[in-house]
Amino acid sequence: MPTNVYRIQGPDGTIPYQQYLINKSNDALVDIATGLMKDVRCDGRDISTHRNLCIKTGIVTQAKGSAYLECGGTKLICSVFDPKEVPNKVEYAKTGELQCEFKFATFSCRQRRGYTRDSEERQLCNELRRALEPAICRGEFANFEIHINVLVLENDGSVLATAITAAGLALMDGCIPMYDVIVATSLGIYKNKILVDPTYDEEILCLSRADGEENRGTVMLAYMKNLQQITEFAQNGSMDVNMFPEYVQTLINQNCKLYKMVISAARKDVIEYFENETQE
């Protein structure tokens, strides 16, 4: 395990105290499960309601485009930098490249995360890149690369979907040419219940191993509404293949709702920009 010598490391061999609370957290999961059977979610939401969003663009002044997105308890910052030439590259690339970085802040999850990237962060980074690649007009900046950084400040579930929506907003804010606005939503599947935008606890419940033949897991879908294209689809857990059309349809409907919110936020930004310009 590589360590960063410039940072002060925590003492070796400490154990997060949450591990001693396993019985309690198991009880909490059972509570969530019994609640779900009565269509009641732990935060009082309806089973097919997305959490409230807080969208703010242009918050990182150094970056070309940036966005801060809050989806319930999940909070993250995404920043996009100008296209720049790829260093030490010999071959000419016809399409531009995306360099993504996905990082959980060390304090963002229940258990403290390390400074170095772990395999989950690498996987989320790959998924973020694959979700954005089809949406960006990469032919516009041949042989160049764009850096997209996502920093998760607080993780309360559906973190990848939130990150993709935030990256779409940041790219829009940075005036990077795109084919369409990109939004993403995730679903938690528990038995026959479809939970839109699951929280961290609900995700843990959905990803716990099922004993019998029941559907459990999470599904995430990134969508371009006007082009009707799915740019990324990720699924975990075990589920019946015949249920997929229903999940995909639910996700697309949710994404269409999300699209309206993202567009209205973008429209407000444009109006604000022109108002400021006329005042000057």
Added chain:
Amino acid sequence: MSLVSLNEAEKVYIIHGVEENFRCDGRSRQDYRPLELEMDIVSNANGSARLRLANSDILVCVKVEIDTPLPEAPKDGKVEYFVDCSANATPAFEGRGGEHLAAELSRFLSLAHSPVFNLSKLCIVPGQSCWKLFVDVLILECGGNLFDAVSLAAKAALCNTSLPNIVGTYEDGQNIDLQISDDPFDTKPLDASDLSVLVSLCKIGNSYVADPTIEEEICGAGCIVVSVTPKGNVTAVLKKGAGSFMPDTLNEIIMSGSHIGILLNKALNETLTQDMSSNVCKQQYGFLK
């Protein structure tokens, strides 16, 4: 990934062939290339398998060791997947070249197996000791469709794995002393028949093909990898490549991926049972075939 470059005419030829349901090597769109599987070829490993899918050559070895279980799962054992892309496979893997692919493969393999792998079978003494499986995947030659080949080889190797029998446990206060049978043939097999295999479907033109070759992977707009259990349930889905999909196409691809996965699992199980029954006078070929 590999040093294959195609010109426009060659690409058009492949794409038109796929449209006509007649691929360059004579297969139809849903067909696999011939698979060769050989079990138990590494004597120092607890389970091993070598799989050859046309030109893709994968060697998987499973080693078992004793470890303490995680505090959050005291009754579960542990499994870890390591993928190593040997520079022999393709010059692109030289140095750190294959690292990215290797990390993606091992992560996806563990995600695909985790919902169906019953780790409680690996428990020895709850909260004290458990078996830890190290699944080491070595890619010796790369001929396209690595995800499928790696998952088939990994499942075969895990089915081939046997755990040493525990003769007795002695409790001495906090410490537990395990006595393990010293007879190398006194083992019990690990039941891994419920594990999933991966099926890659590459979208080329308006249709999609199973088991794409390297050339077809280059022509394809995108690839969906579906992890399918023997019962046809889907445990993980991954998208490869820079393309995007229409909702109907995606549903169709996942459906047919599940269908192919059931057949693939069945074929693998049949081969494994055949291998078990003819255990006495088996001819070993190893790497010399």
